[in-house]
Amino acid sequence: MxxxxxxxxxxxxxxxxxxxxxxxxxxxxxxxxxxxxxxxxxxxxxxxxxxxxxxxxxxxxxxVKPNDAHHYFSRLQEYFNVQVITQNIDDLHERAGSKHVLHLHGNxxxxxxxxxxxxxxxxxxxxxxxxxxxxxxxxxxxxxxxVWFGEEVPLLATAAEMVAQADILIVIGTSLQVYPAAGLIHYAPQNALKIVVDPLAEKLSVPGDFKLLNYSAQGAIPFLKEILGH
Ligand SMILES: NC(=O)c1ccc[n+]([C@@H]2O[C@H](COP(=O)([O-])OP(=O)(O)OC[C@H]3O[C@@H](n4cnc5c(N)ncnc54)[C@H](O)[C@@H]3O)[C@@H](O)[C@H]2O)c1
Known part of the structure; x- marks a missing residue:
């Protein structure tokens, strides 16, 4: 499985x-x-x-076009049940081939x-x-x-349920400053593998059980491959 x-x-x-x-x-x-x-x-x-x-x-x-990071996550669908939850309003995950993309803030x-x-x-x-x-x-x-600032995030509860099912959670390219989206990381199960990818990761206030990869999205791919085995 x-x-x-x-x-x-x-x-x-x-x-x-x-x-x-x-x-x-x-x-x-x-x-x-x-x-x-x-x-x-x-x-x-x-x-x-x-x-x-x-x-x-x-x-x-x-x-613009999807980059290697969007494509990498799309390829991982071969090995994992991949659910993307994006705060982005662009459609680059879909254009890279990701099949399950939830847009928290619209498209x-x-x-x-x-x-x-x-x-x-x-x-x-x-x-x-x-x-x-x-x-x-x-x-x-x-x-x-x-979804504009000050508006409700209609898919928030759905996204929280998805995070709660994660065996692995990768948080990538978000300053985790826009709420309520940023609060989603707290729904991850205690025993899930949790990773943050961000070139400024050290500045982010993420809980201690997250592994920090201090690289750009594309720069982090070799390290993610090593961790995930694919
Ligand atoms: N592409 C888009 O659709 C887009 C673009 C700008 C803003 N927004 C919206 O603005 C809000 C901003 O919140 P946010 O947390 O997504 O963005 P943010 O701008 O607040 O934070 C971006 C984060 O990405 C990191 N970063 C910068 N370059 C990177 C790279 N090459 N690789 C990996 N990480 C990199 C930064 O260090 C920062 O922590 C969101 O709600 C989003 O909907 C969307």
Whole structure:
């Protein structure tokens, strides 16, 4: 029987693909502040700016490729039951071939209603641009399928159950500063093998039972191979 391998990934795994992380960019995300582009208030105050910001992010995502780390985790499906839980809104895990990917914070390639039933249905966006005139069938304008700061994380409980089933948990490329996602590591069983991959890992406050690999996502692959045997 295959062991359950759970990957909890964040912006850092996609950094070497050419998508900027969030906290490494001096507190600014591509020169915008969180408040003006990634909150429900931002959408209320200036939806055009929010659309523009995510249209730019979507163009970036479409134009880059999965890197060796995304591909490595996809290959591990041969040896483990791999469940990816990603905080990323890019789709690079899927494009590398990972079959089980839960997007905690949504998927930028999709749109959803900006009305009260926003989690009812997701629409694949053709190309990179979502326009203010693009309407959902419920009559509300479509907004990006992302979870903004201050919004509920609908898949959190599902993700916690997945982490609780882990034989191995790899936390990679996340500063573990965005809650509630960061709290997921505490659901891992006591006897699971737990690994953190992050070039700044020593600065992260992870519990002592995590093995720290102080490397970039791609740089850590040889060490992960040694630990996992594949
Ligand atoms: N690619 C994306 O979809 C993307 C990009 C930026 C931000 N976000 C969103 O912003 C929030 C930020 O939280 P977060 O913890 O994911 O990101 P974060 O920016 O807070 O932290 C990124 C972490 O990645 C590490 N890192 C940097 N380069 C790396 C590399 N080459 N390999 C491995 N690790 C590297 C950093 O040291 C840092 O700890 C998330 O909710 C996420 O949805 C997503």
């Amino acid at each position: 295959k062991n359950n391998l759970v990957i909890l990934s964040g912006a850092g795994i996609s950094a070497e693909s050419g998508i900027k992380t969030f906290r490494d960019a001096d507190g600014l995300w591509e020169n915008y502040s969180i408040e003006e582009v990634a909150t429900p208030q931002a959408w209320q105050n200036n939806p055009e700016l929010v659309q523009k910001f995510y249209n730019e992010r979507r163009l970036n995502v479409i134009s 930028i390639r999709y749109a959803k209603s900006s009305g009260p039933n926003k989690e009812k249905k997701y629409y694949l966006i053709e190309g990179h641009e979502l326009k203010m005139t693009d309407q959902c069938e419920d009559g509300y304008p479509l907004r990006p399928h992302v």
